[in-house]
Amino acid sequence: MAGKSKNAIAQYIWSDAIPAPIVLITGAEGFLADRATQRLRESLKVADPSLEVSDLDASSYVSGELLTLASPSLFGEPRLIRVSNVEKCNDEFLQEMLDYVTSPDSDTTVILRHAGGVRGKKLLDTLRSGSGGAVEVVCAELKSDNEKFDFAAAEFRLAGRKIAPSALRALVQAFSGSGSELANACQQLIADAEGDITDRTVEDYYGGRVEATAFKVVDSAVAGRMGDALVTLRHALQSGADPVPIVATFAAKLRLMAKLFGERRSSGELAGALGAAPWQIDRARKDLQGWTEYGLGRAIEVVAETDANVKGASRDPIYALERMVNVVASYGRR
Template structure:
């Protein structure tokens, strides 16, 4: 059983820890981590796989804090006709003492034809059971479902969604989509599936904009793009349109900061895009884009931009009575590649301040 994806397994004391999209049958499976969406995805993949293998599979779903003594063994034991069994135990981080004892006993001698899946959502409770699964050899595997905190991780997740469907999405379109749904992995997955279902051919940036151009983060990304490229008029116009439609200044500054951080990481680096991507923790196309955007920038200009970003970030988070002006000034500095555009206002000499 193998699902296409980019989750990389790592070694543990008992063997392999699998990514969510590498889940496979085993006597006992520990699905660990705080990322609920990925955990539910993994459980669904396993359930569908076992049903495809044998439609008669018996599926039981229980909660660890309400399972009675001996109930786990009963659910996993062969039935009269010997159908395969899948027992999904949720909330293992809230398990009772009796369940812990039963689970440890079961792990030592799993029932034939049964798969017991333990869903642990994080925390220290149940560590003894988790460690036992991790060191159980062939009797147990762990499937890790950690939060995807880095942009590159969300980028890889979305890319895998399209790869599984054998659909091509252009790099800029993928970046726009990931940026549009930076705060919710479930929404990002749903957006990927909607584009896969509703469109044909290559998915372009125009297609993504047609579906999700109203997302605040997408708007912020467009403003940041224009500013870094030196297109002051477009960046300022995009900013004012975004603000008039209710976009908060905070994600606007965050989007610009993301772009400038990419420039700073690539600036002065030597090597192929693949080499730099591996070294800097970026995708190759992101490196190539940053290399193009760096034209006209100097190290001194980047230093000015980074300081301006720090000032603007503080301003939009409560240190200024006029956060909109702070973003306008930031865009002037970024569009001038570390200089100043926009006259007195861009220079911070607003009357009455």
């Protein structure tokens, strides 16, 4: 479905990508861009199995390559030209692509992958003005937990599979660091798991990953379960977990709790304002039991100190992490 845009051309999300003479794929989320490209290729292949597919690298482009590949073949097969690294394009590509936009070949689809940055801006502005019959596929990075939750939910919905909300949350939390890993995990469950997907299903497939995730450490700590938090932390570190995102997870959770302290509005009302999903707000409110405003402030200060320590300010980042867990699990009283 086309999204709202100030541009003169239609914009789509990856799953709605449609062929056009020129398809501009933008955004930092590479695995979504790959999916959009694959979707376009499959659509063109279904329309005509004789489709010729070619690849160009805009950063090492040699003059004349585009026109050669876009020229009509002897038997008139349709052509798909996939162009990577447009954000690093050389001057030869930029000029020839700008010339091509004025009169694109009717039997050729050119996919331009631009991951971000100012290089090639003239080309992007030209395409977005409506030249060349282009459309844009936006593959923005999945940043917030809410975005990742919605993405994962859509994966199962599109596949016609049912997954329990709690199982979906566990899956998103276990793979929160990488959109591509989350997508792969969803696809593995869709392909391999039988029946409805439950908490037990996720545990069977990704138990080690789920148990060692930073979210498990945080959940135990903010609930005052110091022993559980320290054991899970050590297991996570032994499994190769990076201390920096662990601290970042603590910081995000405590900041959300601080914003909710004394807040009486419903989770639905607060979701947009706080950039968190309603279930995250409900969980954070539950976690506030036993906390005081002073304790939250103290815990947030220690988390900030720990962040500096694990980034090089301390010779013993593991000690700093364990101290942070002790303070948080004591509700900021230590």
